[in-house]
Amino acid sequence: MGRCDGKVALVTGADRGIGKAIAHRLAQEGATVAVHYGFSADQADQVVHEITERGGTAVAVHTLFGRPDDGERLRSALTEQLATVLGAATAPRVDILVNNAATEVTAPPSDLDPADVDHLMRVNAQAPLHIVRALEPLIPDGGRIINISSGLTRFANPPEVANAMAKAALEMVTLHFAKHLGPRGITVNTVAPGVVDTGHPGLADPAVRRSLSQLSVFGRLATPADIAPIVAFLASPEAGWITGAWIDATGGSLL
Known part of the structure; x- marks a missing residue:
């Protein structure tokens, strides 16, 4: 038995x-997985194929953010x-929501294009906010929301300022919705x-990789x-007493 048997998971940017x-x-943990993608239907379909080939259940879901x-x-x-995998008579639900989809804008502060930064904020920060709001009625009590941020929010690297700013905003979604949804046993x-x-x-570049x-x-x-295993643990029943947390998954890069 998997830790997510019978659950429905939505992972954005899963292609x-x-x-x-x-x-x-x-x-692998037993969830039916909605594989969201923005641009590559072929890649998303390949992920669905790989999951089903291994005995799992998955569907591709397209939305541009x-x-x-x-x-x-x-x-x-x-x-x-x-509806194609659960049946039209089964009410849609999302037991596990993983907000992972993101874009990036890397440039020195003096070279940032305001339009690029605006789009970045819409995709990386505003989209997860609106997704949680829209899907809240579909998330049952005891559900799980995991937001994928970045270690960039904990140190300064000027060319990454826009990316760090957007991820910092996403982290505020975590904190405030953890409190908002806590009475329903939903962790964020x-x-x-x-x-x-x-x-x-x-x-x-090998030199960049080494550095x-x-x-x-x-x-x-x-x-x-x-x-992935860190996210799977947070999605599991064992993680029901963890909410509003910022999990350092940088491999000790911030020590």
Whole structure:
């Protein structure tokens, strides 16, 4: 038996990287997984295929983020797709919500484009807020919400100021909704990875990889598979007394 047997999980940005690893891990734990994607239907379909090939249940859900109605559009798409696996007569629900989808803007403060920063805030901070608000009626008592932030919110690196600002806002979503939803037994937590090897072009340079690897006390970059079990634990029944927490998943990079 898995720790998430009978649960329904939604993972945003699950077509690649950390989100993909989380989707796979929750499926291994027994959850039916909604694999959200923004741009690559092929990648999302591949994740669904991999999960079903291993005996799990998953569906792909498409929604582009960055608009005030992000939550409502995602809820509509999710409801439609869940009906294909749960049955039209079964009320849609989301036992586990993982807000992972994100974009990035990396530039020295003097070179930041205000339009890029505005879009970043819409996707990385406002979208999770609106998603939680829209899906709150679908989350049963005892549900789980996990927001994926970043260790960037705990140290200064000027070219990352926009990314850190957006993730810091997401962390406030965690704190305030933890208190708001606590009476229903719903936990809300933040997981903050450090540098994760997700195939980002910026990590292609061996010298850059060596330098960033030394940030962790373990002397290596994280992989998505390092982060997924942390999320799976927070999604489990055993984590029911943890809420409003900021989980350092940087491999000791902040020590």
